[in-house]
Amino acid sequence: MVDMKSSVDVRPSASRVRTKIDWLDSKHSFSFGPHYDPANTHHGLLLVNNDDIVRPGAGFETHPHRDMEIVTWVLQGSLVHQDSSGHSGVIYPGLAQRMSAGRGILHSEKNDTVGVTEPVHFVQMWVLPDEAGIDPGYQQLEIEDELLRGGLVPVASGMAEHDSAIRIRNRYAALHVARLAAGSSVQLPDAPYLHVFVARGAVTLEGPGPLAEGDAARLTAVGGARVTADADAEMLVWEMHATIAS
Template sequence: MEKIFHPANQRGYNDIGWLKANFSFSFGPYYDPEKIHFGALRVLNDDIIGRGRGFGAHPHDNMEIITIVLDGALEHKDSMGNVGIIKAGEVQVMSAGTGITHSEYNPLRDKDTSSLQIWLFPKEQNIKPRYDQKSFIDALKLNELTMLISPDQNEATLWINQDATFSMGEFETGKTINYDMKTAGNGAYIFLLEGSVEIAGAILNKRDALGVYDTSSVTIETVAHSRLLILEVPM
């Protein structure tokens, strides 16, 4: 097993008032030649978006874009005519493909929104743009990993144009999570949202991340009550 440790306090950071962003990989004003991507995972931005503020209309192409709202809400509008609110516990996927324009705003006037924006390099280039979102509020159970995104089209998960699988779970102290790669040759980028865990001798605390590859499985031990996100991606 090969490992890459990304401590939370070594992420890039940018504060422009209404947006406070932490960058796990090089993005915008932040550049680190050692943190360009982890396999197909190109962007993992941990954003706090001020009330009533957001990103104006801007274009994307040939990128798989996933938004996970952790707290608050985001209003989405795009050039395909999709308009909707993404709330905590919901996930949005957007295949930019041949090109799409969209905007995202925090529609709330009384609280900031915490969200993750994740970009993956696509499996196929220049596909027809598409948008989807799904609530996982009822699916997320304590001490269980819930699959959010998969390369298979089914009712339980959101489909993505890549051989990638995203799973999330909240676990009590002293739990063991055995994660098997769903696609041979993939790696897993484990992002700790809350708590403390031990993985292959490494201790992760809030917002730390560990990438593992050249392995078919990984075992995670919870040192404290924890919430984590596992991004399994082609290497």
């Protein structure tokens, strides 16, 4: 086994590149679309961590994806999903959703629920599947009750030990979510690659210190640290046991 150099790379919210148009405010943790930086393409297996706000009555029209596991986590409001495999649904806080693009799929995502008057705020995350050309797929699962119990809740996983989560087609990756009351804490998984994203509130990560809303930390060979909420917070943690070859 190759020894890995331990590191914690904190990325402040303001360092993210941004796409802002009349109906969309999107902040990208990694290179995305025209915002390309060869030094910021991924961490571990995570290629995309987009923090999106979409105004009422608008959204992403039908567009294609291929060979990608796409997990969507809604923080506020509701998002309507439709795809070319016949799946449709409304995603809201506490509902985990995964779309496997596989050999090719078309889908749309819109803030057009009847009578909606508020923006929808969600985080969309992409990881590569274990193999290309699989059948497209869709899964959603209500996990609000699990979140209310506290701690890190596995939301989307390809790892065998996470049988309560929705499944992704990558056996080396798992997304955990924690809703933390001020003063409570959780211990991060012991994994060679971790991506910690503060979706709301503020926390303190053992070692680097405070992380505000929108901040992220990319940990390499630094598993098991504790995270404590400085205020009520919601945190998304990717546990990854492999990385994309450079």
